[in-house]
Amino acid sequence: MTFTKTTEQDSNYNHLEQMSISELLININKEDKSVPLAVEKSIPQIEVLIAQIVAKLNSGGRLFYIGAGTSGRLGILDASECPPTFGVSHDMVIGLIAGGDTAIRKAVEFAEDSTTQGWKDLQTFNVSKNDIVIGIAASGTTPYVISALETCNSKKIITACITCNKNSPLSKVSQYPIEVIVGPEFITGSSRMKAGTAQKLVLNMITTATMIKLNKVKGNKMVDMQLSNNKLVDRGTKMIMTELDIDRSEAKRLLNQYKNVRSAIQNYRNGN
Structure with missing residues (x-):
């Protein structure tokens, strides 16, 4: 050709x-x-x-x-x-x-x-x-x-x-x-x-x-994203609020504790 x-x-x-x-x-x-x-x-x-x-x-x-x-x-x-x-x-x-x-x-x-x-x-x-x-x-x-x-x-x-x-x-x-x-x-x-x-x-x-x-997304959310700035921390907090139906303060506490959206959601559901 x-x-x-x-x-x-x-x-x-x-x-x-x-x-x-x-x-x-x-x-x-x-x-x-x-x-x-x-x-x-x-x-x-x-x-x-x-x-x-x-x-x-x-x-x-x-x-x-x-x-x-x-x-x-x-x-x-x-x-x-x-x-x-x-x-x-x-x-x-x-x-x-x-x-x-x-x-x-x-x-x-x-x-x-x-x-x-x-x-x-x-x-x-x-x-x-x-x-x-x-x-x-x-x-x-x-x-x-x-x-x-x-x-x-x-x-x-x-x-x-x-x-x-x-x-x-x-x-x-x-x-x-x-x-x-x-x-x-x-x-x-x-x-x-x-x-x-x-x-x-x-x-x-x-x-x-x-x-x-590779299971790096849940639903349509970036649950494994790096929390490298305030915008992403806020996004992660909102993801947790929506997924778990909890208030912002509790979601923020979980995110601060586990440093990862997926981990925060999983541990909350596991009663940790």
Whole structure:
């Protein structure tokens, strides 16, 4: 099959500098509306991957995201939200970016072109066949990501990818490819826009569905969240009030005692 980078094709709009602010916003929004529909088409691919992730994490394995630029930053963002949201270890979901932590804030020139550094970065965490590695690259051509997944495959480590081009080199080296075809960007080639939005939506699906299946959510509440600020303490207190039908002072007392919503509810029901 012929590989065409639709993410690099010419924008459907021209003479952007001549548009009013209102026209720019309306047209960007028009393009953005197409992204969830593109993600919807990929749900079967996402579902199969999540089943693999749940199995690995249930067995003590870890989930790795590896990417460059915007894709790498999105993986790190998703990974960093798992501990506070679901109360899991920082070692369960790990995000890696070409160029290291410096690249989270500032672009590191040519870091994505390395064909050896991706695997080296994974080795820092002693990645093994107990784990699962997802490469993230809108283009599907990033050497840093592709080479890392190729080595993972040779080590019998499950690989997957999130990309926005059909039949990309990255998809071909991934055991579980997710392809979300969003088409040309509003600014030609600016894949931080629709492609980035698509990747974020898929990442939301992956970790949210996985954590629910790992019993990190009760009903529709984040009962294992970390109580790291006043807003979350207040949210936790209200969860306990609602679940146990008790007043605020009693709920606050339980939360202060057990430091965790789930634990507070369970101990109250057990008469502790």
